[in-house]
Amino acid sequence: MRPEELYVYKTLLEVGAKSGQSTDIGHGLSLATWMNDDSYAEYERASHHTLSYYIQGGKKTRRHFGEHSVGRGHPGAVCVMPAGVESEWSIEAPFQFMHLYFDRNEFDRQIAESYDVDPALVELHDLTFISDPVIERLCRDVIIPLDWQNHADKMSLSLAGQLLVQHLLRNYTNRELSPSPSRGGIAPFVLKRVRDFIETSLDRGITVGELAGIAELSPFHFTRMFQQSVGVSPHQYVLGRRIEKAKDLLGENEFSLTEVAQICGFSSQSHLTTRFRCTTGMTPKSFRRLS
Numbered sequence: 001m002r003p004e005e006l007y008v009y010k011t012l013l014e015v016g017a018k019s020g021q022s023t024d025i026g027h028g029l030s031l032a033t034w035m036n037d038d039s040y041a042e043y044e045r046a047s048h049h050t051l052s053y054y055i056q057g058g059k060k061t062r063r064h065f066g067e068h069s070v071g072r073g074h075p076g077a078v079c080v081m082p083a084g085v086e087s088e089w090s091i092e093a094p095f096q097f098m099h100l101y102f103d104r105n106e107f108d109r110q111i112a113e114s115y116d117v118d119p120a121l122v123e124l125h126d127l128t129f130i131s132d133p134v135i136e137r138l139c140r141d142v143i144i145p146l147d148w149q150n151h152a153d154k155m156s157l158s159l160a161g162q163l164l165v166q167h168l169l170r171n172y173t174n175r176e177l178s179p180s181p182s183r184g185g186i187a188p189f190v191l192k193r194v195r196d197f198i199e200t201s202l203d204r205g206i207t208v209g210e211l212a213g214i215a216e217l218s219p220f221h222f223t224r225m226f227q228q229s230v231g232v233s234p235h236q237y238v239l240g241r242r243i244e245k246a247k248d249l250l251g252e253n254e255f256s257l258t259e260v261a262q263i264c265g266f267s268s269q270s271h272l273t274t275r276f277r278c279t280t281g282m283t284p285k286s287f288r289r290l291s
Contacts (some may be wrong), residue, residue, distance in 0.1 A: 003030040006101050007046040008081070008134060014040040020096075023148040027209025027219055028106030029161040031148065037094035045084050049102045049124060051164060052079040053139040057095030061130050064088040072129040076136050080127040080172060087126075102165055110165065113218035115177045125172040134167050150267035152242060152275065153223050154205030155235045162208055162219045179220070185229035186222075194226070202242055202265050208234055243279045246272060248282055251291040256282055 003022045004008045009032060013019065020033035033055070040111040058073030062070075073095070081087055083104040121286070142160045169177055177182035194214050198206060211234055212222035226234050242264045249260045261272035269284075276284045 001028050001030045001048075001101065001103055002238050003032045003099075003101055006030070006048055007049070008011055008050050008099065008101065009198040011041060011043060012036070014160060015020055016040045017041075017178075021148045025154065025158045025161050025209075026207030027158070027162070028103030028211065029130070029147060029158070029165070029209070030101045031071060031143065031157065031161070032099045032101070032229065033096065033144075034099065035094065035096050036091045039091050041089045041091070043081060043085075043087050044091075045086060046081070047083055048104055049083050049107060051100040051102075051135070051264055052081070052169070053077075053098045053100075053135065055096040055098055055140075055144065055153075057093060058097070060091070060093035060094075060107045061095060062090050062092075069205070070128055073183040074129070075127045076131060076140070078127065078132050079129060080125060080168065082126055083123040085126050098144065098163060102161075107165065110218050110220060111169065111177070113177055114166070115169070117177060117187065122169075122177070123174045124168060125174070127172060132143060132167075132171075138167075141156065147271070150271060151205040151265040152239070152267065152271065154207055155238050158207035158209060158219075159223070159233070159235050162223070166220055184225065187219075191229055198238055198241055202238075202245055203263055206238055221260055239275065239279070243276060244277060246284065247280075247287065247291075251287045253288065253291070260284065 002024050012034060015036050016039050017036040020035065023031035024030045046051060054073060054075055054077040055074055058075060058077055059071035062069045062071035111117055111119040111122050138160050143157060146156055191256065194211050197214055208219045208223060212219040215222050229238055246260050246264045249255050249263060255270045261269050266272040266275065273283050280287065
């Protein structure tokens with residue numbers, strides 16, 4: 001789901017907001033950062049849900065309800081704009097924020113598959129300027145620091161986005177939702193398909209949604225069942241395979257460090273070095289000398 005195609009994204013561009021980085025993270029989820037300083041935005045029944053996280057500023061951002069308005073924006077503030085809900089906002093001072101957009105049909109599918117509940121009975125709350133430490137931690141400490149264009153970070157972004165959606169489902173709907181019982185691990189023949197896909201895709205971004213689609217599971221169920229089968233999360237497994245492939249290539253001594261980084265899905269030699277050292281305790285160059 002490309003953010004540039006979505007209603008809220010296009011509306012912000014129309015009112016003069018400046019788009020920062022943006023990316024599709026798979027399975028109906030996408031991200032975008034924004035700078036806005038003086039505008040009035042009106043959203044009329046978007047077909048997708050939007051979570052907004054305030055990065056900097058926001059004190060002079062107000063939401064209007066007819067003749068009344070609410071103005072308690074602040075760094076760390078969270079707003080949720082459900083699909084089909086109208087809202088009006090005025091911005092009178094510069095501030096920076098992040099949006100997570102999620103497809104309504106995908107949201108409903110996760111409700112049905114992960115919680116065994118009719119999606120028609122579940123409504124996402126309309127939230128304005130709340131504080132939530134879980135959302136703040138995922139946005140501030142995980143999503144924003146990552147390189148959104150880096151193939152190796154795509155899995156982390158995908159997983160963080162799925163965690164945000166699951167947090168909203170469990171805490172900000174009109175029903176108390178509990179995950180349906182886990183069905184155990186993934187069948188061996190399905191797990192082999194997933195692993196084979198990972199091995200042939202290490203040079204590009206891989207999302208949880210793609211792997212879940214191969215297994216014909218929701219991302220939530222897939223992540224739980226994959227960990228039961230393999231012992232690590234999908235993100236940890238993919239990173240491990242990237243590092244192991246890098247070790248093999250370094251041992252062959254046929255490729256430069258930059259080429260090894262590209263083949264293994266890292267955005268640059270420095271990114272490969274950082275991840276390789278965190279995992280093995282040595283740099284790729286040192287590993288190559290010892291091979």
